Amino acid sequence: MGLGSSTACSISLNTSFTPEQRARYQNDDVIQDILRSAKTIAMVGLSADKQKASHFVASYLLYEGYRVIPVTPRNGEILGQTCYPDLKSVPGKIDLVDIFRPSHEVMGLMEDAIAVGAKAVWTQLRILDFDAAEKAIAAGLNVIMDKCVKMEHGRYQGGLHWAGMNTEIITARRAKA
Template sequence: MSSIKEILKKVKTISVVGISDKPNRPSGDVALYLKEKGYEVFGVHPTLREFEGIKIYPSLNDIPKQIDLIDIFVNEENLLPIVTDIIIAKPAYVWFQYGVKSESASKSILSAGIELVQDRCIMEEHSRLF
């Protein structure tokens, strides 16, 4: 498995699944931080279409570009239905933010040969390492 530093150096495109425009939700802040650090960021949300210049799509399948890393901000109930979409998207990495937990989803993602980072904040890790 790659180190977190290696992952953050390699990736160019990131999809934030569960991006929100609500001020009390960290997903929007994380997406903006990643964009400011030079990553190409796309959001996934069923109803939002844009947030602070970040294009948002209704599903991972709708993003017209190969995604290197999928950053997950949804709970297990909303994660399980998109595991197939994650596997079809074939990212090199999936990142479960703090509190995102699903043994079933984790097993499926790892079985598909996708590296998985769990229970860490990508923004905190990036700011700590760079």
């Protein structure tokens, strides 16, 4: 189940951002647009450890039909996908760069994302760099910070609701098939 057209609800829980910062770095129209249009997601810092959060997210996104590219110094494959040491080594175009690395590495990764022509960059929960975000926005990229791709996909696809979580989506419109 998906919601179809975008919803006009205030998604305000579990964020330390001000309303202005939310509108700029956690805009739910942008989030829904990224989730709808992205096909190839480069996950920087994807762990081969099956119990790491990044592994959970990658496995979820693969099942939901996205192409996931692990970006990690590790050689070989993770979840059957070939690993690349950095964004610049990834062949073909990247729709979304999903960052699972500490905040101090975000600036370098944003610069790489801009250089390879990625359409959007997303930093996972508690990974923040406002200067890097502004740089990417200035270069024309969509930027989401301090959000989990899996949780947001689940919010708009309906799965998060099944786990009893507060999606903050209020609508009387019928869901789209």
